[in-house]
Amino acid sequence: MKRDAIVKETREALAKTGFFLSRPHGERGLCFDMVARRDDTLLIVKVFQNVDALSKETAQELKAIARTLDGSPLVVGERSGTGALEDGVIYSRFGVPILCRSTLHEFLEEGVPPFLFSAPGGLYVRLDATALRRMRDERGLSLGALAEIAGVSRRTIQMYLEGMAATLDVAMRLEDVLSESLALPVDPFAFVDDAASTRDPAPRLEGFERELFQRLQRLGYDVLPTIRSPFDALSKREATTLLTGVGGVGSALDRKADIVSNISRVVEKDSVMFVVRRARMSIRGVPVIAREELRRAKDSDDVEEMISERKG
Structure with missing residues (x-):
């Protein structure tokens, strides 16, 4: 799908779900293609066909604008250099959240949030550490027993109990054996920014x-x-x-x-x-x-x- 078509679909998805959007401006080479507001949510949105085209300089300006306006930066794209972006996954480049069209549509129109995020080493899940601690206490499971279930070290289990994310495989093994959901949804519009690292000279x-x-x-x-x-x-x-x-x-x-x-x-x-x-x-x-x-x-x-x- 060409970039213009992705822009059009993104605008339609936002408008359909109650966002007030800026008009198309037709300018090229800008760090954002549209701004969209719904209640207290303000999105500064850039669209790419290949998200590898997001440069560090563009990402830094996009984040700086979002921070100054109390908004969230968002990139919507179709693919990266390694292939198509997967549905239900939040990607990131230079600290800017990236979604494919279908993930954005599911989140906006169906209320289905993504549960996976991409990071070096693969796909990860945010575990519900409170639920994991409760299950461990209720079932009398030692760190060693949980480590054996997950296929990781006791130290890693301790870090999960303290809030560290887990790989998808580990999360699935824990959920299968414990028969409870542990994965937490990820809000693609929640922007956590390190202001000191986002500015060029x-x-x-x-x-x-x-x-x-x-x-x-x-x-x-x-x-x-x-x-x-x-x-x-x-x-x-x-x-x-x-x-x-x-x-x-x-x-x-x-x-x-x-x-x-x-x-x-x-x-x-x-x-x-x-x-x-x-x-x-x-x-x-x-x-x-x-x-x-x-x-x-x-x-x-x-x-x-x-x-x-x-x-x-």
Whole structure:
């Protein structure tokens, strides 16, 4: 199946199950293809035919955006270099969860979560350590007896009792002999991120963009520059996060504002465009602030007041 068809199926599955989606933007080379929200769940989604095409740089920006927006990154794909992605398995590349189409559909439409995740060495299952401890106590099983059932060492059994995941074969042997389910479902939308490991060095900035981001930082914003996104940065201060666009003229500025405006509605964050000279107060509902106006701003409250006044 071609990538465009996978994108279409992914959008349909999300929309069918109550997600509000950003419009297709048609831009290539971006770190995400769509954003989708349902209640408190926000997904930043990238689609590949071959998931090996997910680069480290794209994954890092995808995770950084998800973290800043309190969302979860997700890649949907069809295959990797070793073959088709298996149904019911969560894969991972550079810390980004990866699902095939059928796994996503089953989870969204049928409420069937995946129970397996791929890691070096094969497929693994999260064991219910509490249930395993209970069964051991109720049946008077020693560590050695459990180790013999599972075909592993006593030390490994102890680690299972403390919450370590098991290979699929081990989990199946334990469940067969104990006649109880031990496998825990895995939530593909639960994102656990090590922020310190997800950022490349800041991109080299020049001209107006460099001046702008430095000014925003002096006004109290944490600025996350982006390279592979429709917006140019995410600017965050306390509970405020701004989708930030920079420059552009004519139809290019209008198109950028249109895309950013749509995304901002889905992620439920304000957006703003900064330009050298302003001809309009807003574009497609996105407030526009000129260089001189930003220079005159005394603090972040002045910036946010201009944004509030100019929202369409």
